[in-house]
Amino acid sequence: MAAVTLRQIEKTYPNGFQAVHGIDLHIDDGEFMVLVGPSGCAKSTTLRMIAGLEAISAGDLLIGEQRVNDLAPKNRGIAMVFQNYALYPHMNAYQNMAFGLKQLRLAKSEICSRIEQAAKNLDIAHLLDKKPSEMSGGQRQRVALGRAIVRKPDVFLFDEPLSNLDAKLRVSTRIGIAKLHQELKEVGQQSTMIYVTHDQVEAMTLGDRICVMNDGQIMQVDTPMHLYHHPANKFVAGFIGSPAMNLAPAQLEYIDQQWVIQLGEYQWVLPASVTQRLQIRQSKSVWLGIRPEHIRPVKSNERTESQVQIHVDVVEAMGNEQYVYFKWQAESWISRVSLDELELIEKGSTQWLTFDLNKLHLFDKDTEQSLLDAS
Ligand SMILES: Nc1ncnc2c1ncn2[C@@H]1O[C@H](COP(=O)(O)OP(=O)(O)OP(=O)(O)O)[C@@H](O)[C@H]1O
Ligand SMILES: [Mg+2]
The missing domain is CATH 3.40.50.300 (P-loop containing nucleotide triphosphate hydrolases)
Known part of the structure; x- marks a missing residue:
């Protein structure tokens, strides 16, 4: 021992x-x-x-x-x-x-x-x-x-x-x-x-x-x-997890007493579940991270704050789930969708996907350290 x-x-x-x-x-x-x-x-x-x-x-x-x-x-x-x-x-x-x-x-x-x-x-x-x-x-x-x-x-x-x-x-x-x-x-x-x-x-x-x-x-x-x-x-965000976490450069801004994440031309207000854990008090360039399972298709009749329309590049069907690859805001993204939940998504099709903002990760653009309290 x-x-x-x-x-x-x-x-x-x-x-x-x-x-x-x-x-x-x-x-x-x-x-x-x-x-x-x-x-x-x-x-x-x-x-x-x-x-x-x-x-x-x-x-x-x-x-x-x-x-x-x-x-x-x-x-x-x-x-x-x-x-x-x-x-x-x-x-x-x-x-x-x-x-x-x-x-x-x-x-x-x-x-x-x-x-x-x-x-x-x-x-x-x-x-x-x-x-x-x-x-x-x-x-x-x-x-x-x-x-x-x-x-x-x-x-x-x-x-x-x-x-x-x-x-x-x-x-x-x-x-x-x-x-x-x-x-x-x-x-x-x-x-x-x-x-x-x-x-x-x-x-x-x-x-x-x-x-x-x-x-x-x-x-x-x-x-x-x-x-x-x-x-x-x-580094850990991108290394642990398969398929890997999506990571894209973004801007974190404090506007009108609200924390907003700006990704290309899109601006989303961050939910309290994220802002409560924020370790900084000023606007900053960041890496936005989101796991593939936290980008999911919008259900019919559903409207979300953070839905985007994308064009599907490639679909990999794994039997129980499918990996949907797409380009958006000059970045490559992957969404992981359960296969029994929805029909097979077709390559080349147009889809509405939504980002679960409660599940965002934020890393300092320079130090690459997490900006969220982990407790
Ligand atoms: N005998 C040696 N002399 C000089 N450099 C070495 C020697 N052995 C390993 N290195 C270097 O040390 C670094 C670490 O090697 P190591 O074998 O520990 O990596 P590893 O994490 O086990 O990689 P892998 O996953 O490929 O097995 C590498 O850059 C390797 O080229
Ligand atoms: Mg080794």
């Missing part, structure tokens, strides 16, 4: 490139923390520093109460699973998983029961006598996961462990990992998990909290729901 604390951690590679710029992050004992961010933002670098596979250039890394900057990987109480984790080719799956446990001098019965449990969890019981060469990539990856799990480490580190699996296996293995985390908690053997992924769904469903990174810096750390509903800045 161990918390993990990063204090002003920096990484400069030998070629002089600074990949990590002084990050602070505390992961509670037993917490499931997901690291997300675009390719090259230093997720793996951060994870590898925690693992001890990469030297830390500056700052302190604590596991539990202990500063471990200079501790060898094997003494840190961690287990890692990477995207391409090599199994021992001459051993079958059972032997691969048992290997580390034998070194710990565990009783044979204990080794056997741990492997059985993990095999059940990961649906690999039928593979235990197979060698890596006789398994698919996805099966090998699940054995690699099993090998980490059976060690019952204090801290699990995962670097995109599911990215080589096909869509269906990704889902079942993802659920397996979530179950494992929960089960360990229930039997009082909670493990701290740090999980790197590109995948929005993995981040949203697995994480107790999500840490969003960009360019070697932390942009926001929060619960999945809070990140989605209260992004602290434009």
Whole structure:
């Protein structure tokens, strides 16, 4: 059992490139923390520093109460699973998983029961006598996961462990990992998990909290729901959520004792639900943000303050919903419309859509920080 604390951690590679710029992050004992961010933002670098596979250039890394900057990987109480984790080719799956446990001098019965449990969890019981060469990539990856799990480490580190699996296996293995985390908690053997992924769904469903990174810096750390509903800045707003939040330059004005958002030639009075949370007192250039699900077709006989007529460029029908792409006020927009609510919207058609102004996000045009109180 161990918390993990990063204090002003920096990484400069030998070629002089600074990949990590002084990050602070505390992961509670037993917490499931997901690291997300675009390719090259230093997720793996951060994870590898925690693992001890990469030297830390500056700052302190604590596991539990202990500063471990200079501790060898094997003494840190961690287990890692990477995207391409090599199994021992001459051993079958059972032997691969048992290997580390034998070194710990565990009783044979204990080794056997741990492997059985993990095999059940990961649906690999039928593979235990197979060698890596006789398994698919996805099966090998699940054995690699099993090998980490059976060690019952204090801290699990995962670097995109599911990215080589096909869509269906990704889902079942993802659920397996979530179950494992929960089960360990229930039997009082909670493990701290740090999980790197590109995948929005993995981040949203697995994480107790999500840490969003960009360019070697932390942009926001929060619960999945809070990140989605209260992004602290434009970067997080655009990164979390799929399809992404619409973001457009606009002008926020205080006119006749009312807050008005001006978008091209359109002016809308902001509702109290938004203005009560406004952190500024003067007019400002802003980024207006609105999620695709908050732009919806106007119902027949309905009139709203913020309805606009648009020309549909493209429609993507996803079965239960449709993504409607259109250009408006020199910007590209996307609206997400449930398919059972309305008939399929046709490409090339003209539609009335309405913006739910209660759901607006506003970011400072220069600093890109949210202008709304998140509480
Ligand atoms: N050994 C190295 N020497 C110099 N630069 C490196 C080295 N390893 C990584 N980098 C650089 O550090 C930055 C962060 O790399 P890292 O692999 O941590 O990114 P990442 O967030 O894991 O990306 P991805 O999602 O593509 O896996 C990148 O710009 C990368 O080019
Ligand atoms: Mg990586």
